[in-house]
Amino acid sequence: MKFHWFHFSSPATFYGLAGRMIPWFLALALVTGVVALYWGFFETPDQLGGSNPQKEYYRIIFVHVGSAWMSMWLYLVLAGWSAFGLVFNTRLSYMMAVSVAPTGAIFTFLALFTGSFWGRPSWGTWWDWDPRLTSELILFFLYVGYLALHSAIDDARRADRASALLAIVGLVCVPIIFWSINCPDPNQCAALHQRSSMGSIDGNILFAMLALTFSFWMYSFATSFMRVRRIILEREAGTTWVNEQLEREAQT
């Protein structure tokens, strides 16, 4: 039998598929999350560096890096589904875009918050208008703006298209965040995030960081699938398949 990708682009099919996958993604997120936290707190050194060490507060990086990576990745996913929707005019892609955005906003907020709580003990300040901090804050406003615009327009299809365009325009922010560690002129602005490489990070710390990021990624799958199922029901209400689905759910 030939495998049809567009088979799953029908909301009716995807509703069931997403429902079956959610528990698996949640379980994966939970297991890898517990492993990551155990590793981050018990298998890593208490302090890092020589004369002016990073003390125990450096452990914030596990949740900070994971949420910051997810904030950028989920924005790429959001813009990707938006572009897909505009090009192919498939309903499900827009629904996926709207479903990813709130989780992305949560991770962006978490990245900003944890960064601030790490900055206070290590830089001596809660906030600084450093290029990366500023561009990450703009990313948060983009997520909020996307959701606000989408909910401000009553007609779902118009809301989808208008906010998809906003998401794609806002995409310019992601590479700026990514490369904002290198300030063009160090005299004008000191970039507080320094360049580092995977090889220079202690193996145990890197493992905890990657494991928690993976956990957040799986979590994002679960929440966006949960949200897309609700949006599908809302938009397809009254159709035969939704009525049949409601009967099945009422029996269980």
Added chain:
Amino acid sequence: MMEFLSQGGYAFYVWSCYGLGAVLLVAEIIALRRHQRTIVAQLGRLKRMREAEVSQ
């Protein structure tokens, strides 16, 4: 155990971050589940109302 909880005197910073992270992620899941139940119940009521109208 106390040593672990105190995180070298940085307990406030470390546990604030992990605490907020846990609260946000769990709250999102709870909110999503509640929304899903609400919409299923709502649509179910709507469907029964329509069926009742048809049978009259």
